């Protein structure tokens with residue numbers, strides 16, 4: 358990626374150091390000085406790791422924010438994780454060692470660039486294309502007729518047909534769990550998990566006592582749904598962020614108790630870094646990748 362980014366970083370340095378004077382623009386016919394910076398790198402994990410100079414998510418040092426090792430991925434106690442530092446990152450980047458999982462990135466030439474604060478956890482990929490999708494397909498075995506089997510999915514589809522949703526929520530697919538369905542988009546996973554499954558599973562599993570296994574599955578899933586609801590609000594407060602953090606912890610601890618610690622993935626761990634970005638950058642609607650994904654889909658139609 359570095360050869361591609363070199364000329365971009367050269368331009369960004371000019372925008373940072375002296376600014377660039379535009380002789381004529383639509384709103385400034387007599388010209389204006391423009392200064393610009395990169396404030397956040399928002400993309401999926403493979404893209405972010407390549408651009409920012411971190412090892413891939415399968416590396417032993419799998420996290421770009423702390424130094425937890427792959428065999429410690431089940432450790433959900435954030436206070437015990439060793440955070441990475443910008444100084445340490447710069448030293449490791451100059452050595453470009455496989456052992457540290459850090460490589461040189463052209464972005465490090467920008468004096469203000471801090472990969473630990475600017476290379477973010479994208480909520481669209483993390484919450485919808487990973488946590489929601491992983492919960493349905495892997496944890497509940499949607500593809501292998503395990504917990505989310507054909508009977509349950511049939512009930513979900515029946516409820517979808519009977520449900521009238523507000524115009525701003527895309528109608529969920531009625532082919533869930535069939536070969537006709539194909540690949541679900543991030544928004545389809547969002548609606549399926551935070552709307553359709555909640556309606557049906559509360560009806561099917563909510564009546565059992567708190568000790569019933571299906572009720573435990575439901576309560577565990579609703580912890581994820583609650584975290585998503587508060588993480589994706591259009592405004593945020595410290596109270597909302599605390600709710601996100603508490604429910605992500607509750608969800609992940611529940612997964613370990615109900616299934617096994619082997620179900621925990623890199624994305625589960627990265628979710629626990631999301632509250633820090635909610636505090637730093639505000640509501641996710643201003644910095645998630647939905648808009649860019651729409652452009653990607655548009656470009657593939659050319």
Ligand SMILES: [Zn+2]
Pocket residue numbers: 420421422423424425438626627630
């Ligand atoms: Zn971490």
